[in-house]
Amino acid sequence: MTDIALPEALASAHKRLERALDEAGRPHDAAMLLAVSKTRPAERLRQAYAAGQRAFGESYLQEARDKQAALADLDDIVWHFIGPLQSNKTRAVAEHFDWVHSVDRLKVARRLDEQRPAGLAPLNVCLQVNVSGEDAKSGVSPDALVELARSVDQLANVRLRGVMAIPAPADTRAAQQRPFAELRSCLERLQKALPDAPLDTLSMGMSGDLEAAVQEGATQVRLGTAIFGQRPPG
Structure with a gap:
């Protein structure tokens, strides 16, 4: 349904x-x-808001902007941009979102920094890592992550918070956990390389692999189907 x-x-x-979290021994x-x-639709987000949800993740900019306009009276929603981010879309994201999970190039980070309005708090940013090594998937390679992070951390209007990944689907719990463990290792490397940065975020896990992600330390789990049900076909 x-x-x-x-x-x-x-x-x-x-x-x-x-x-x-109980299974993982975490609070x-x-x-x-x-x-x-x-x-x-915006009305479904309003229903979720009425039930206590405040953080929402969007991937399509124009659709998100329409929903933001429709829900403008809900001024404590926290908007996360989680989709691929092209350079020509950075201004609207910098102006209207609180978080971006999908930064994988310094060019995009610099544009977000330059376009963030002066009156807003720094934009929270996660670096997307291609932990599965898939050619068609966005994300910086683990080997290039520290170099990118050092550059992003120098920007004044973005705040480097952590890393995000969308691993290839896996059928077993052990197979699900492997890329999440790799992402956790990536965050730990960044924390050592940038000890003064507020690196506290592991954005990983979805409706099909939440438990594996939490076992490996996820701090933000991205759930769509589990909350809203299956999307209509088409």
Whole structure:
């Protein structure tokens, strides 16, 4: 069903996250749910907001801007841009989002820095890492990560917070955990290389592999289907 009862689905997702944190021996406040709301109508986001959700992840800029306009009365929503970010889209993202999870080039980071309005807090940024080594997937390679991070950390209007990955799908828990463990190692390397940076974020895990991600230290888990149900076909 696409129109599941949203408050119940959100509560179930939170319980699932709490169970995963318990299994990993981590406190319940060690990770948060980011509601992946791309392709969902603004009214569904409003329902999720009424049920207590505040952080929403969007991938398509114009769709996101339309929803931001429709939900402008909800002034404590935290907007995360989680999709591929092209250079010609950076201005609107810099102006209207709180987080960007998908920075993988210094050019994009510099544009976000230059275009962030002076009256806003620095833009929280995660570097997307291609932990699976897939040719078609975005992301900086693990070997090039520290160099990119050092450059991004010098920018005044962005705040380097951590790393993000979208690994290739895997069928077993062990196979799911391997790329998440690699991403955790990437964050640990950055924390050693940049000890003064606020590197506290592992953005990893989705509806199909939440438990594996939490076991490896995820701090933000991106859930769409588990909260909003299956997207309609087409």
